[in-house]
Amino acid sequence: MKTINTIELRPGMVTAGSIKTRKGQEIIPAGTTLTKQLISRIEFYGIGAVSIDETSMLTEEEVQAALQAAMTQKLANTPKTAEQPSVPETPKNEVAYSQQVKRSKSFQEYSLNSTLVTNTLQKQLEGFVNEGKPMDFDELLRVVKSLITPGQTIIQYFDMLHNLRSIDDSVYSHSLNVAMISRILGKWLKWSGDDLDQLVIAGLLHDIGKMKIPPEVLNKEGKLTDEEFEMIRWHPRAGYDLIKDLNIDSRIKKAALQHHERCDGTGYPEKATVASLDEFSMVIAIADVYDAMTAARKYRAPLCPFQVIREFERDGFHKYKTQFLLTFLQRIATTYQNNRVILNDGRAAKIILLNQNALSEPLVQLNDGSCIDLASSPLYIQSIV
Numbered sequence: 436m437k438t439i440n441t442i443e444l445r446p447g448m449v450t451a452g453s454i455k456t457r458k459g460q461e462i463i464p465a466g467t468t469l470t471k472q473l474i475s476r477i478e479f480y481g482i483g484a485v486s487i488d489e490t491s492m493l494t495e496e497e498v499q500a501a502l503q504a505a506m507t508q509k510l511a512n513t514p515k516t517a518e519q520p521s522v523p524e525t526p527k528n529e530v531a532y533s534q535q536v537k538r539s540k541s542f543q544e545y546s547l548n549s550t551l552v553t554n555t556l557q558k559q560l561e562g563f564v565n566e567g568k569p570m571d572f573d574e575l576l577r578v579v580k581s582l583i584t585p586g587q588t589i590i591q592y593f594d595m596l597h598n599l600r601s602i603d604d605s606v607y608s609h610s611l612n613v614a615m616i617s618r619i620l621g622k623w624l625k626w627s628g629d630d631l632d633q634l635v636i637a638g639l640l641h642d643i644g645k646m647k648i649p650p651e652v653l654n655k656e657g658k659l660t661d662e663e664f665e666m667i668r669w670h671p672r673a674g675y676d677l678i679k680d681l682n683i684d685s686r687i688k689k690a691a692l693q694h695h696e697r698c699d700g701t702g703y704p705e706k707a708t709v710a711s712l713d714e715f716s717m718v719i720a721i722a723d724v725y726d727a728m729t730a731a732r733k734y735r736a737p738l739c740p741f742q743v744i745r746e747f748e749r750d751g752f753h754k755y756k757t758q759f760l761l762t763f764l765q766r767i768a769t770t771y772q773n774n775r776v777i778l779n780d781g782r783a784a785k786i787i788l789l790n791q792n793a794l795s796e797p798l799v800q801l802n803d804g805s806c807i808d809l810a811s812s813p814l815y816i817q818s819i820v
């Protein structure tokens with residue numbers, strides 16, 4: 436018997452015990468072979484994990500065989516060109532996983548609800564910036580909190596955030612993501628409920644200054660002129676000026692001004708250092724960078740969480756509040772422990788031990804049982820399967 440997160444359930448798995456709702460009503464008896472419809476039913480009732488008969492699950496060898504078969508078929512169906520890499524790329528697996536997430540009922544619900552929340556946020560911010568209407572922070576908090584589903588795992592949540600980014604890349608959806616990621620980090624830091632609420636508002640408002648930047652500059656795809664670049668770098672100050680006279684927590688105002696500052700003084704607009712940075716600003720800075728890296732860009736695919744961890748490790752812990760960044764990266768890495776991954780040479784593996792000194796380079800086990808310590812190997816994790 437093995438407990439499996441609902442999002443990882445596959446048709447063909449057999450339930451090891453009776454599946455019940457929170458109120459104790461049985462919805463699927465023990466010994467049932469799961470179908471897509473039954474999995475949707477489990478998702479519908481918000482059940483986060485279920486017990487599965489391990490003998491009904493694919494072995495590592497079977498997974499490897501399936502992956503190999505998929506790759507062989509892909510190669511057979513693709514005409515060879517001079518540019519084709521000799522090692523098959525694996526985004527196909529990631530796409531398949533991403534499609535599974537997108538097809539799930541919980542994702543569709545989240546997607547719909549987050550669109551509603553994003554619209555509410557846009558309406559309020561535009562009303563405030565363009566027409567001077569007061570923002571209703573109670574309403575904003577209420578709609579954001581409606582996105583938080585009890586029993587949902589962080590891994591499911593991050594999966595949904597990543598997949599949403601390819602749908603909506605606006606300032607408003609970015610701000611909502613930053614608010615939600617900041618809240619998760621604030622929770623990991625054991626902040627109080629009131630601080631978490633204020634942090635959510637700080638996340639929602641952190642980029643409000645971008646609304647003062649002409650859209651043709653903000654959304655420009657080509658290289659920015661020096662003047663346009665300066666205009667973009669002005670948005671923290673513009674944001675602060677917009678909200679500085681509001682009767683709100685001062686940490687929210689500071690987050691708008693300081694979220695691009697870095698602890699070592701390399702940020703902007705004031706090149707402030709850690710001594711003058713507010714804790715909210717330092718949390719928002721991490722969430723902001725994380726969300727930007729996991730978003731798809733025209734020039735690169737979204738980075739998988741381990742690539743993001745690697746980027747943060749490369750960038751240097753001195754740029755961020757070390758305690759906050761370590762907590763954030765450790766919790767994310769731990770979330771994916773035991774997950775299957777694809778390495779950059781196309782092989783499937785499983786994370787079996789995290790390396791505390793290099794979180795992006797854990798010990799992984801290949802399907803033939805051999806292990807690779809990524810900390811002493813040029814290989815790296817390319818995607819989560």
Ligand SMILES: [Fe+2]
Nearest residue numbers: 641642694695
């Ligand atoms: Fe910003």
